[in-house]
Amino acid sequence: MVFDIYSWDKRVIVERINLAMDRISLIRAEEDIKFKDFFAELASFLEKVNDIRRKKESGEFEALSFEELKDMQDELFYDLREDIYAGSVYNPDVLEKLFDKDFVSPLLSLGFEVRAALVSVYEGDLEGFVNILELFLQVYGIAMEGGSAKEIADAIYWYASDYLDVTARKRIIESFTTSNRFFYNIIMNDDLSDLRYLFKFGEYIGSNETNTAKYLNSLDNETVRLCAKTFVDGYRDGFFAMQKDISKRSVVSLIYNIGFERIVKEAVIFFEDMGFEVVLQRKPYRLADMSPVKxxxxxxxxxxxxFEYDHKFDMNIFTKKAYLDRKLEVSKQTFEEIKENMSKYGGPALMESFGEMEFLPVKKKCANAFGEKQNNLMTNYRNELMLLQDEYIDTSGTAFCIIAWPLPSIAEDEKIYSNIFDDIIRINTLDVTKYKDAQQKIIDALDKADTVSIVGGEGNKTSLTIKLHELKDATKETNFENCGADVNIPVGEVFTSPVLKGTEGTLFVKDVFLSGYHLKNLCIKVEDGMIEDYTCENFESEEDNKRIIDDAVLKGHKSLPMGEFAIGTNVIAYNVAKKYDIFEKMPILIAEKMGPHFAFGDTCYSHEEDNITYNPDGKAITARDNECSIIRKTDIKKAYFNCHTDITIPLAELGDIYTNEPDGAHTYIIRDGKFVLEGSEILNE
Structure with a gap:
């Protein structure tokens, strides 16, 4: 079912756009205006965006060459380029020098929202475009009349609040229905061998996007279809593995990074052959839709x-209880409107990418930030929204799938990139049977233990004790899931949700890539399953080191529980990382299969604790709760953290993993970084 996400009269909207642009076009020529550099720069950007609107409406856009499209893009994003950004009006440091401190916060938010005009025009959302134009002129008018920073902040607040019925409704409808076919039409109908299609998305197209698309165009159809089929089969097999009825689901949301359209197109065809409608939704680009976490x-x-890091909290202006309560009301109304589609939602299919260049964010003291009250408000809002959504989506019947592919920036040489891609294809298509049999031997040993000890190798300070749940009937129950290559590609791990009390020690990793950050000498201390202290060695300042871990792991929380303990068994993945020396660039999806890993946040079975699933041997996986998640029985709002971040110790850094059994016996799973348990040695090959 298709829902109307645009209810405006185009003729009226275009008249409003023209009136607004007539006024905006005069701003750069005006003299002695307050904040001239700021408003003139934003006005110039909006003029360029409006020029694109005209080119798209006249058909001129379609005739532009690749070079012309790239030049046009470079003009639009000029102020945000890394080599220019130090002097950009979008930079908090620049605004701090230009304006009184109180004005910096609302003008940063305005600047970010104005950038959303570009995507609005590309997607044909002219109402969204004119609303941004009119907000810009309203704030400009306040500034020209000598208005206060509070008046500007209030204008932005009421803009966000007044349009919630439009923005929140549109975002939700586009999440669970195929009402917006913008991406679908480009992917399925354009000639993907003509790389001009990349510039139709309205996103910044860099070397990774163009080189990825170029590389995929060099592959034969059989290889591309293999990549897509592995992905779609993993999604389908997830339903079977978790004993869920796929026939009751017919909507899937597919998320990927631009550049991989050739694989995505084949995946869409496979999904549609299965009877699924494919939702292709853009990452949030308006402040009203954004979250500082995910x-x-x-x-x-x-x-x-x-730039993105500097503006991640720009929604702080309207992160207030009244606004969030109103947003929940609109969400409920929209869920009710599309409840039939939501009941058919089968879960997400995520195609991740990895290999981007290292990024160490710089914290700007004048950038927008959340205080403790706003953090709590946003956490409560996310919990409320999740609970509300669960009323319309029966998660006991949903599945998911995640797969990852490398970006060209992972290697300097095209040939090496090609070799890495080939090896990742091999990793993602490994024989599942061999792994499941060996993993079952490991699970059988682990199920005899009270606790498991993990000890780092030379130079690694890890010393952890993991407390396991007590099994009531070991002949029918198990603590660990035997993970194949269904929802979580590639194959290669056994995992559990540990008991918190009794789980303690130190986790140390020399290099790890988390949430886009490369952390060095990460050290986390755990007491009764909760993060007690943490540090790394990325910066000279301990405060900056803790901040980057807050961003990468804690996600705004003061502490998090260990929600998962797992043993990765994919030695082939480890050897590929070693072969190309790309350990720190491996995505957590593959890295977690390369050694023991520990996730902080919610358990592996978040919101599905009561939906018992079974291993191939028929045993029920009963370790689904911990002392935090079980609070859902009495106060569900306090049970979840809405995050789950895996941290892996590579086999090269690992010493031993062994069980501690009730009678005092120990069974070694791994010794000196090698699988030694009888029946699991094949994993070392």
Missing amino acids: NRGICSGGVNRQ
Whole structure:
């Protein structure tokens, strides 16, 4: 079912756009205006965006060459380029020098929202475009009349609040229905061998996007279809593995990074052959839709990650209880409107990418930030929204799938990139049977233990004790899931949700890539399953080191529980990382299969604790709760953290993993970084 996400009269909207642009076009020529550099720069950007609107409406856009499209893009994103950003009006440091301190916060938010005009025009959302134009002129008018920073902040607040019925409704409808076919039409109908199609998305197209698309165009159809089929089969097999009825589901959301359209097109065909409608939704680009924690959706690598980092809390102006309560009301109304589609939602299919260049964010003291009250408000809002959504989506019947592919930036040489891609294809298509049999031997040994000890190798300070749940009937129950290559590609891990009390020690990793950050000498101390202390060695300042871990792991929380303990068994993946020396660039999806890993946040079975699943041997996986998640029985709002971040110790850094059994016996699973348990030695090959 298709829902109307645009209800405006185009003729009226275009008249409003023209009136607004007539006024905006005069701003750069005006003299002695307050904040002239700021408003003139934003006005210039909006003029360029409006020029694109005209080119798209006249058909001129379609005739532009690749070079012309790239030049046009470079003009639009000029101020955000890394080599220019130090002097950009979008940079908090620049605004701090230009304006009184009180004005910096609302003008940063305005600047970010104005950038959303570009995507609005590309997607044909002219109402969204004119609303941004009118907000810009309203704030400009306040500034010209000598208005206060509070008046500007209030204008932005009421803009966000007044349009919630439009923005929140549109975002939700596009999450669970195929009402917006913008990405679908380009992917399925354009000639993907003509790389001009990349510039139709409205996102910044850099070398990773163009080189990825170029490389995929060099592959034969059989290889591309193999990549897509592995992905779609993993999604389908997830339903079977978890004993869920796939026939009741017919909507899937597919998320990927721009550049991989050739694989995505084949995946869409496979999904549609299965009877699924494919939702292709963009990453949030308007402040009203964004979260400081997680913004999932289709996107490119962006022009400048420091810009995004500087503006990640720009929604602080309207992060207030009244606003969030109103947003929940609109969400409920929209869920009710599309409840039939939501009941058919089968879960997400995520195609991740990895190998981007290292990024160390710089914290700007005048950038927008959340205080403790706003953190709590946003956490409560996310919990409330999740609970509300669960009323319309029966998660006991949903599945998911995640797969990852490398970006060209992972290697300097095209040939090496090609070799890495070939090896990742091999990793993602390994024989599942061999792994499941060996993993079952490991699970059988682990199920005899009270606790498991993990000890680092030379130079690694890890010393952890993991407390396991007591099995009531070991002949029918198990603590660990035997993970194949269904929802979580590639194959290669056994995992559990540990008991918190009694789980303690130190986790240490020399190099790890988390949430886009490369952390060095990460050290986390755990007491009764909760993060007690943490540090790394990325910066000279301990405060900056803790901040980057807050961003990468804690996600705004003061502490998090260990929600998962797992043993990765994919030695082939480890050897590929070693072969190309790309350990720190491996995505957590593959890295977690390369050694023991520990996830902080919710358990592996978040919101599905009561939906018992079974291993291939028929045993029920009963270790689904911990002392935090079980609070859902009495106060569900306090049970979840809405995050889950895996941290892996590579086999090269690992010493031993052994069980501690009730009678005092020990069974070694891994010794000196090698699998030694009888029946699991094949994993070392």
